Amino acid sequence: MSFQTPRSIEDVLTAIHKRDYLMPAIQREFVWSSDQIVKLVDSLMRGYPVGSFLLWEVKPETAQSYTFYEFLTNYHERDNPYAAKATVPSGSGTVAVLDGQQRLTSLNIALYGSYAEKRKYAWWNSADAFPSKRLYLNLVDAPDDEELGTRYDLRFLSEREAAPSEGEADKWFRVGAVLDLADAGPAIMQELSRREIANTTDAFQRLYELFQAMRILKPMNYFLVTDQDADKVLEIFVRVNSGGTTLSYSDPLLSMATNQWRDLDAREEVRSLVSEINSNAGRQFSFSKDVVLKTALTIADVDVRFTVSNFTQENMEKVESAWHEIKGALLRAATLLQQFGYNERNLTANSVIVPVAYYLHRRGATDSYLDSSVDAADRLALQRWVTRSLVKRGIWGSGLDTLLLRIRDVISEEAKGGFPLNSVESAMAAAGKSLVFDEAEIDELLNLKYAGQRTFSVLSVLYPGLDLGKKFHEDHIFPKSRFTKKKLLSAGVDLEKIDDFIGAINLLPNLQLLAGTANIEKQDALPAEWINGAFANLEKRATYLSENDLDGLPLGLSDFALFFEQRKQRIRGRLLVALGQAETLEGVSTAAQG
Structure with missing residues (x-):
């Protein structure tokens, strides 16, 4: 390894655009934020050192054994987050960047390209959610x-x-x-x-300092590795990339799989699958490569831990040979989660898709499983397990690998008879991940707020009869727009009650799930007014009131406090049955397996 003559930023970027420099497949994806790019350019303009770079001179005979990528120029968080694969002509070598690709890509974007990230609160699939800048x-x-x-x-x-x-x-x-x-x-x-x-x-002065920083000064100090032994180069790479933005667990696995898969390109396959499960067929999720690869290891029946010793050629061969089944299981699992009403905003733990996909794989489920009446009870059991695991704190946090292995063992033995709800929950409890809620936890759920992380899941537990595959909104039963001090006083609410009214408006007892169209039509109508207009048929009106725990409750604005307390007690009773007593779930499991 030798130190090379420093170069200017202009010279290095020119070399990148001539494809003199490429990235080896062991490199992670570009992960820097726009703020990090700004700080890098600011540092260069101030004359600060920006660290050294490490390059690998790859000889022609070595270059043909590896996959390389070009540098990203126009970054788009949704449509173009990845660098394109490069072609190294036969008989030619190249220079690969082992350390510094985040900085070099950032400079390339800053001077030659653009950066498009999602606007805050914008929907992922919105046409104007990612303005190019x-x-x-x-x-x-x-x-x-x-x-x-x-x-x-x-x-x-x-x-x-x-x-x-x-x-x-x-x-x-x-x-x-x-x-x-x-x-x-x-x-x-x-x-x-x-x-x-x-x-x-x-x-x-500002423009002069920019000119000097980019074209005159030579801050690009770098070392050149000439060793062609891939194991030594990988060791160097791991050591020099131990700092900075933390490597995703999936990066080394994906990098090694890229070089070990024989027929498929691991990086391209994983990229494509991540995109498909997140945004195709109307889905709106944010699953990562980590989740996809964790599922791949689970379905391939190998160790699920992201450790270097697990990235063996033998394990990668198992993953590649099972890739078609892995892909199908993940796509069906994502569709199921969508049918359960989940999306990127309310799915609080993406890891839940791993056991769902594994169950579908072991069961041998095809696309017909997603909507067949024969499998309706099994889907319901799976949905209730998913929902309860998302409501319970700490299930998908620490100890994830141990939990996944325990669930995998149970499903592997019992999946043919339907989703083994009781056995899965027993295995989870043995790992310290019980899904039974005590009364204190139930009372905590009653204080969940509108648009909170777990609010949708709790509402779906409370009212399981809804077809959540359709678009449902979290809705205020008493409209929030009516709960201002001025409006409440005008409606005759006592002054001393107003703070209590306003404090309770966003809490769970005043929330329901309402179909999107109905929610738009409801707007700021009081519940009694809207119900009378929306359900002209007395039978439908009675059904709606009963299913949403509203039957017999006062629905006038002045009686909000009484309404809130009475519905809170009704909801508490429902939650105690649905979440607090394990034996109440046995019937669901039996129906699913019978």
Whole structure:
């Protein structure tokens, strides 16, 4: 390993675009945030060291045995989060980046590309959820974000955001445009004059420092590894990548699988499957590679732990040979979770899909299992187990591998007779993961709030007759919009009760699951008014009231406190039966297995 002559950022990025530098398959995916990219460019402009880089000179005879990837230029969190596979011509070698690919990819995005991440609260499948932005430097103002700790105001902006409003200075300079400047003197002045900010304090200095950092200075210090022994190179890689952004557990597994699978490309297969289970067929999930690969190990019947000693060629062969079954089981499991009413917002533990997929695999379930009437009772048992495991705290946290192995052992022996609910729960209890709730836990659930992490799951336990495959909303029975101090006083509510009314409006006893269309139609109507209009048929009205624990309750605004307390007690009783007593679940298990 030898130290090489330092290079400028412009020189290194030029080499990347000439494909002189590539990434080996052992590299993880790009994981840096936009803030990390901003800080890196800010550090370079301030003349700070940004660490050394480690490159591997891959000889032609070695290059043909490995998979390489190009550097990502236009990052899109949903549509283009991964680098494309590179082609190394036969008889040619390459230079692979062992350490520094996050920094190099960040610089490539900053100067040549764009960054598109999901807007906060936007839906994953929304067309405008991922605005494409490029990195800009504010030539006029100092940064106003003290938390970021930067000297320069660098931001990822859309072209519209960077354009000056009428009467404002044209102050946003696209960082990549510095590569188009002919020099660091007259060309900068000409650019500032064009923007009519040539006399602005510090504008010339900021642009000059950007020019120097990207094109003149040589901060890119790197070492070159020439050893062609793959085991030694992998050891170096693991050691130098032990710091920085923590490696995902799936990264080394996926990297090694890429080189050990014989017929399939592991990285491409996993990427494709992650995308498919998350967003195809109307699904909206956020399952990771970790979850997919954990499921793969589970179904392949090998050790499920993410340890280096487990990434053997023998285990990878088992995973590859079972990949078709793994893929089918995961897709069916994702569809089931969708039918149970879950999505990326209310599925609080993605790991729950692992045993669901394994059960479907061991049962030999086909697509017909998802909607056949013959399997309805079995699906119900599986749904109730999934839901209760998500409601109970701590089930899918620590000790996950031990839990998965215990569940796998039970399902492996008993899956042919239906979902073995009692046996699974007994195995979980033996691992310290009991699904029985005590009364204190039940009382805690009664204080869950609107849109809380576990609120949907609890509501689905309370009212299991709903077809949650359709779009249901968490709905306030008494509309929140009516619960302001002014409106409550106008409605005749006593002043001393108002704080209690407002404090209770978002809590579980005032919530229900309501079909999307009905929820839109309901809007801010009081429950009595809406029920009378929505259910002209007395029988349907009575059914709705009974199923939602509303029958006989006062539904006028002034009686909200009485309504809340009475429904709270009804819900508590339901939860004690559904969650607090293990014997009440035996009937479900028996029906599913019989």
